Amino acid sequence: MKIIDFEMIKNLNLSTDEYMEWTKQVFLDKKNCQLPPKISMKKEGHIFINVMPSIIDSLNVAGVKIVSRYPERKPALDSQIILYDSNTGQNLALLDGNIITAYRTAAVAVLAIETLAIEDYKNVAIIGLGNIAYAFMNIFSKRIKDKINLKVYKYKDQAERFLERFQHCKNINFNIVDNYEDLIKNSDIIVSCVTSTDINFGKDEWFKDGCLVVPIHTLGFQNCDLFFDKFIVDDIGHVQGFKYFDKFKEVHELSEVLTNKDLGRKDNKEKIMAYNIGNSIFDIYFAKKIYDMCKNEKTKEIDLKAPQEKKWV
Numbered sequence: 150m151k152i153i154d155f156e157m158i159k160n161l162n163l164s165t166d167e168y169m170e171w172t173k174q175v176f177l178d179k180k181n182c183q184l185p186p187k188i189s190m191k192k193e194g195h196i197f198i199n200v201m202p203s204i205i206d207s208l209n210v211a212g213v214k215i216v217s218r219y220p221e222r223k224p225a226l227d228s229q230i231i232l233y234d235s236n237t238g239q240n241l242a243l244l245d246g247n248i249i250t251a252y253r254t255a256a257v258a259v260l261a262i263e264t265l266a267i268e269d270y271k272n273v274a275i276i277g278l279g280n281i282a283y284a285f286m287n288i289f290s291k292r293i294k295d296k297i298n299l300k301v302y303k304y305k306d307q308a309e310r311f312l313e314r315f316q317h318c319k320n321i322n323f324n325i326v327d328n329y330e331d332l333i334k335n336s337d338i339i340v341s342c343v344t345s346t347d348i349n350f351g352k353d354e355w356f357k358d359g360c361l362v363v364p365i366h367t368l369g370f371q372n373c374d375l376f377f378d379k380f381i382v383d384d385i386g387h388v389q390g391f392k393y394f395d396k397f398k399e400v401h402e403l404s405e406v407l408t409n410k411d412l413g414r415k416d417n418k419e420k421i422m423a424y425n426i427g428n429s430i431f432d433i434y435f436a437k438k439i440y441d442m443c444k445n446e447k448t449k450e451i452d453l454k455a456p457q458e459k460k461w462v
Contacts, residue, residue, distance in 0.1 A: 201429035
């Protein structure tokens with residue numbers, strides 16, 4: 150079993166186009182995947198450990214991702230992925246999951262924007278400036294067609310550091326705001342990368358007609374569940390447990406929208422929520438592509454010395 154660590158994946162220098170191509174392909178092939186709802190185990194202090202299995206028949210691969218959040222750890226989020234050949238059950242690889250998690254999550258958010266936002270959007274807001282936000286901006290900034298205004302929510306010194314990192318983006322006018330009302334009002338797109346919150350960020354009346362909300366970790370917008378016009382999700386099975394799921398006016402999977410655009414945005418007045426809760430089929434697909442790139446490379450390997458005899462007890 151190969152060990153593919155963080156530095157190996159980083160050194161591949163995967164491109165924005167690769168991330169987006171892989172993400173779209175997973176959505177289009179979703180019906181041929183086995184995707185049980187993830188198991189989420191929680192402890193006090195906003196600690197969680199999620200176990201996320203799936204099988205992708207088109208790649209003959211099965212896998213499990215384990216992702217955890219410990220607020221006192223740096224970084225708070227950490228993940229690992231184990232791959233199997235789904236035909237033989239052979240262990241293929243153990244991979245660090247951090248780059249994969251960040252960029253598959255970011256690519257799904259960007260694809261949701263490109264599919265569901267109003268045409269000629271101008272005002273975008275972002276809150277939560279961790280690794281996922283940086284991955285999002287790395288992709289999003291390269292795919293913007295026209296100049297936009299980006300409102301960044303101030304928290305400690307994160308907003309200033311975020312602007313410094315992306316100051317080279319000439320197609321973006323940056324503006325730091327220090328309250329939720331200014332962040333949300335008049336925004337065509339609101340992106341949240343916040344990993345933990347116990348509040349809703351905006352009052353109902355702050356969300357303009359035609360807005361698209363992309364809460365990457367599905368937090369902070371529960372009040373919108375009661376009045377938004379449409380909900381586009383990555384997997385219905387993963388959101389059926391939401392408190393107000395039964396009150397969603399209209400809900401479709403993004404995979405359906407990509408193959409039938411009539412299910413997406415109908416006009417520039419619809420308020421749309423993109424709940425992409427995070428499916429392991431993206432992690433396993435990305436991991437298999439990376440494994441294929443590395444399988445002929447000399448890497449660390451581990452042999453668990455599994456028994457070879459049918460009866461070994």
